[in-house]
Amino acid sequence: NAGVMQNPRHLVRRRGQEARLRCSPVKGHSHVYWYRQLPEEGLKFMVYLQKENIIDESGMPKERFSAEFPKEGPSILRIQQVVRGDSAAYFCASSPRDFYSEQYFGPGTRLTVT
């Protein structure tokens, strides 16, 4: 079985551009989570989605960041008008049921803003 897929693995954007990060959960998983990992820091929760619904976005910055998990296709984390402080590793995780079932993590997308 394929695990969580994330692409691209590495993404370079200039300040002001848009970044789109994609996450395909494990087949059959309907819960997706996005985390951000800054250098020398742990993972910070950003958003929790189920199919077509945002369940908890309390960790998302109020501006420039958005996430979706459509009925068909991957989950997308979108960062508009990127700034240098957005440079980080972004991890996606999925789980088959509720929040307390095991979360399976993808390999991450490393975003560099120049």
Add this chain to the structure above:
Amino acid sequence: AQSVTQLGSHVSVSEGALVLLRCNYSSSVPPYLFWYVQYPNQGLQLLLKYTTGATLVKGINGFEAEFKKSETSFHLTKPSAHMSDAAEYFCAVALSTGNQFYFGTGTSLTVIP
């Protein structure tokens, strides 16, 4: 407020020696506790978790952890370190009343031959 503290951002042990990675948490409600391992350029992999029941939890690769409510701790141990254990280890707590995982800042484990 909920938080996770991992004491020691870097731990070095000799091959064959005991591994002890410390994790303390603060939580206003009963927590669910997790340990994850991250190898270079990879995502996190679940080592073990505590939700309810037995407080000593066994995980993969010979790791185990014990939930001690009185000490608000969930330390990770392995009796004998192997070279392949070198990685970054993250402790995480989830609350029964919320949707978030709170991760510690991680402990980098080095195994010396």
